Amino acid sequence: MTKAMTPPQRMLAVLNRKKPDRVPVVPFIQAYAARVAGMPLDEFWSNGDRYFDANLMSMRLHGYEQSPLYGYAACGPWEFGGKIQMPKNNGDTAPAVINHPVRTLEDIDRLEVPDFKKKLPGAYAIADQTAERCVALGMPAGFQVGSVFSAAAQVAETTQFLTWVMSKPDAVHMLMEKVSDMFINALCYFADKYGAENCMPFQAGPMEVNGMISPAQFEKMVHPYNLKVNQKIRELGIQTVLMHPCGNQNLNIPYYVQMREACNWHGRYIWIFGPETPIANQMKAFGEKDIICGNVDTLAIVEKPYDEIVELCKSVIETGKSNPGGFILAPGCEFPADAAPIKVMAFMEAAEQFGRYQ
Structure with missing residues (x-):
């Protein structure tokens, strides 16, 4: 046997x-x-x-x-100086935002990108504790690096952010540049500490669902920053990335395919789409690789x-x-x-x- x-x-x-x-x-x-x-x-x-x-x-x-993989949907606000609340068994099951660091357009200008050099910002210090334990037992160091759009929608007050997507696109791009820079700093920190071969960053995008923004908005507001972060992953030599496009993202699949091709990606993406996206559709787009x-x-x-x-x-x-x-x-x-x-x-x-x- x-x-x-x-x-x-x-x-x-x-x-x-x-x-x-x-x-x-x-x-x-x-x-x-x-x-x-x-x-x-x-x-x-x-x-x-x-x-x-x-x-x-x-x-x-x-x-x-x-293997253990620390991260939660409300990524971003704490790291940029806002506040989160840990769940208290009151119906919440993950940390929740109680103070968004961006509430006005002027707040975006004042926002400073965490550099990861002296002290790890927010939840990254906790993720680092988990990653250290994982690597010591031969498991990958997992940490969150996206999605940029979903994180930006938490750094800013969410309703206001979605209004700005339509009315103030330049401000949205400025905010997303800063959020993507934070994720790139996280990538550099973890790859340097644990080795690129031992890292498995993950990206989760609940705000990009087709019912929230259109494919045209995805192309302009989401795709460039997905590409920016994943190109850095490729440059660092990280070989495995967990991707979780949450909810109905069927119309966004072509842009994920484009991202993969534009990065000249040689590693492995692990795709977890929501149940709204049939497995057959995923296999057609990504299944060979x-x-x-x-x-x-x-x-x-x-x-x-x-x-x-x-x-x-x-x-x-x-x-x-x-x-x-x-x-x-x-x-x-x-x-x-x-x-x-x-x-x-x-x-x-x-x-x-x-x-x-x-």
């Missing part, structure tokens, strides 16, 4: 364009891990060592292939029973398993923090039953 691979061996096989024994499972778990560890959410999010510990416990409990993640609907994870979740996982495995660039079973966004542990078990069961390559 062939000995089963370990989780690190499965991920390494997929990254190296080889077939593992079964489809890896990356359930995009964050706050759920705090529940598994019995850890208060404010403690989980405010200390990189505790964040790592809780995630490692969840990994060991369930046996999935995801990149890893596609199966995007099980997160709402279904909460609402549907175990057997139905296994079937949903089976469906995405059967579609994506043959992807030439590799396939990973995952939800379409963060695993629900309040989901029952058997919901993670459903992912693992589906991978074992239907995700075998040999």
